[in-house]
Amino acid sequence: MIIAANLKTNLTRKQTSKYVDEVERFLNANNISQEVLVFPAMSSLNPHAGKLTIGAQNAYPVLNGAYTGEIGLEHLEEFGIKTILIGHSERRHILGETQESITKKFDFYKNLGFRIVYCIGEPLEIRKAGEDELLKYLDTQYAGIDLNYENLVIAYEPVWAIGTGLTPTLNDIEVLHTKLKKKSKAPLLYGGSVKVTNAKDVLALKNVDGILVGSAALYAEHFCSMINYAQALNK
Numbered sequence: 001m002i003i004a005a006n007l008k009t010n011l012t013r014k015q016t017s018k019y020v021d022e023v024e025r026f027l028n029a030n031n032i033s034q035e036v037l038v039f040p041a042m043s044s045l046n047p048h049a050g051k052l053t054i055g056a057q058n059a060y061p062v063l064n065g066a067y068t069g070e071i072g073l074e075h076l077e078e079f080g081i082k083t084i085l086i087g088h089s090e091r092r093h094i095l096g097e098t099q100e101s102i103t104k105k106f107d108f109y110k111n112l113g114f115r116i117v118y119c120i121g122e123p124l125e126i127r128k129a130g131e132d133e134l135l136k137y138l139d140t141q142y143a144g145i146d147l148n149y150e151n152l153v154i155a156y157e158p159v160w161a162i163g164t165g166l167t168p169t170l171n172d173i174e175v176l177h178t179k180l181k182k183k184s185k186a187p188l189l190y191g192g193s194v195k196v197t198n199a200k201d202v203l204a205l206k207n208v209d210g211i212l213v214g215s216a217a218l219y220a221e222h223f224c225s226m227i228n229y230a231q232a233l234n235k
């Protein structure tokens with residue numbers, strides 16, 4: 001399974017190093033065979049060799065250039081990063097990323113063979129409009145994305161569930177994941193208010209291949225508990 005921590009705009013470089021060391025120690029001490037990804041804030045990136053993989057929360061689709069505030073391939077390469085998160089709802093809805101700009105990033109990093117965690121998810125009004133509308137909306141987020149890319153991981157994260165403590169029911173997650181699996185064979189993670197108390201149940205669901213965790217992953221100890229659940233299930 002794939003267990004991923006999205007640290008967002010949290011943890012300084014010093015705190016991130018401590019976090020990564022703690023998780024890495026846990027993975028080694030417990031012979032964890034799951035794929036563990038950690039996405040730190042850009043300024044907290046460090047080269048890392050070990051069991052866990054460090055990824056970037058974002059990157060611009062260029063080697064380098066005049067793109068104020070962005071980082072490019074050259075900067076990721078400096079840290080040995082070959083994993084990237086694309087299409088997160090906070091980038092779509094707060095930072096105004098369009099499907100077109102997301103597709104450009106996807107294509108650029110796909111052509112370089114990056115592992116891409118591609119996020120999709122609907123706002124509450126779409127969820128309330130029923131399943132047909134929900135699937136139609138998610139299809140718009142698949143526009144221009146190569147769903148057969150061999151290094152793709154998809155994360156389904158309902159926008160209304162991110163950082164809110166709300167989640168769809170376990171049955172709703174399973175039903176939707178089963179439908180999404182028909183569109184792409186890529187590993188499919190669930191994200192949105194996953195925490196120590198519900199991670200085990202979510203991970204056990206059919207067609208859930210892992211989790212993408214934000215706030216509840218900020219404590220290494222909690223993240224490690226979730227990794228442990230995945231290891232015990234070993235799907």
Ligand code: PGA
Nearest residue numbers: 162163192193213214215
């Ligand atoms: P959350 O965030 O776990 O805090 O809901 C998940 C995410 O945004 O990836």
